Amino acid sequence: MEFCPTCGTLLRYELPHMDRLGRFFCLTCEYVCQIDSKVKIKRKQHLAKKALDPIFSEDDKKNWPTTEATCPKCGFGKAAFYQMQIRSADEPMTTFYECLDCGRQWRED
Known part of the structure; x- marks a missing residue:
């Protein structure tokens, strides 16, 4: 303009x-x-992906509590879990699970 x-x-x-x-x-x-x-403006910029560090280390995962939750992949009955508030404060916390048998991760909102 x-x-x-x-x-x-x-x-x-x-x-x-x-x-x-x-x-x-x-x-x-x-x-x-x-x-x-x-006037001709042409510019290509290649974006480089930044390496992401994991939120939790393997040592942190060892200290997660376990519960009886059925894995959707292998059907194993135990999983480690943690909870995190990822939405607004008036919404319930999200529970993240990791199967103790196959390592599959899933979440329940």
Whole structure:
């Protein structure tokens, strides 16, 4: 968006026609800005993925309490769990489970 330096109104764009170049013009005053050449902005930026550190280490996982929960993958009846508040304060906590047999992780909201 371009604004008129004289009155501050938003400038309109007029397409090039025949031998006339494209231009910006003001509807309020008589300001005209000719566009001499085509502006071409092309830039590619490759994003690098940042390595993520685990939230819990293997030592932390050893200290998780266990409960009777059935694994959806292997059907084993025990799992380690922890709870975390991931939504707003008036929502219940989310329970994260990890199967003690196959290591599958799942959650219950």
